[in-house]
Amino acid sequence: MTALSPILLTCLLAGGTVFAGAPAKPDLRKYRHLWENPSVFTSPAPVKTVDIPDPFADWTLTGVSEIDGGYMVSMGRRNHPDETLIVRPDLNRRYTADRIDEIDPGTPGAFKVERVEFAGNWRDTVVFLSSGGRTGSIRFDGKALNPSGSSPPKDKVSSHGPATATPRQVQPRLPAPAAGRSR
Template identity: 40%
Template structure:
């Protein structure tokens, strides 16, 4: 047994003596660590965001083909009562207190470049506009198309015939025969034929 142990030790010593000395690894073998490190790698590119149109304050409220191009009606989303009707011949701008006419191609006028009509729904129609080097699109907007809550409010404190609150907050009852209610015909007075008639 002793000879077997000494023989094993002798062979192990011979193997160690014949083995090469350890070599230092090349710097390139560690390149993947600093190229793919979560601490040094660049963040992923930001997700694509929807670009804001140069005409984002406007909503499409109507479009039709006319001779020479398109007639497009735009409604301002923030300024109530401000609209534009763009025709090939020029633009009419309507404000709450005035209107203004702008010739086609004049400074500040919107130009209709193209119209993509919705394939399934008319609400998917997109109009491409340009003005003064700016390009963008306008679409139908449900919120802009709905009438404002105060749009049907009566003027001068008059009662509202639809049973809606008037400006002082009181609800006026709907009278028969007024808008929103079926008309109730009052009874007709009987007319007697003239005496001595036929």
């Protein structure tokens, strides 16, 4: 029986290999999910976003006029109230406190009027512009149209005490000259 055991064991092991098939290539579809879906253990590379400033965000509409060849649009800067830009079909003119710049259409920083939509109320007028391949719109800004009146600072106190209104003295009217007499 001892001699029979190793032979029996060898036949069993050899019989298993006889019935096995030829090696086959694994089906690649079986592993497709590994390269199509990202793994939960790896994070995707951070996407860098570049913020391109909106050329129209800082401007407000201050006037629109129809002229030969299109429209003349006057725009004011929200953050720089001393800067104004006049957009005409043939030229852009930028006014600042100390200089005037003329910008030819098509150069960087130049605006072009695409269309103007007039509304029933002039405050609802919208001007569509383009600049550097980007398009946008501007409209009248109520805060920019209604400047606040200047008043003296409230924290200053006069050294002469509180201001009191002085009564106004009324000058007596002179009688009209009599007819035929001159003064």
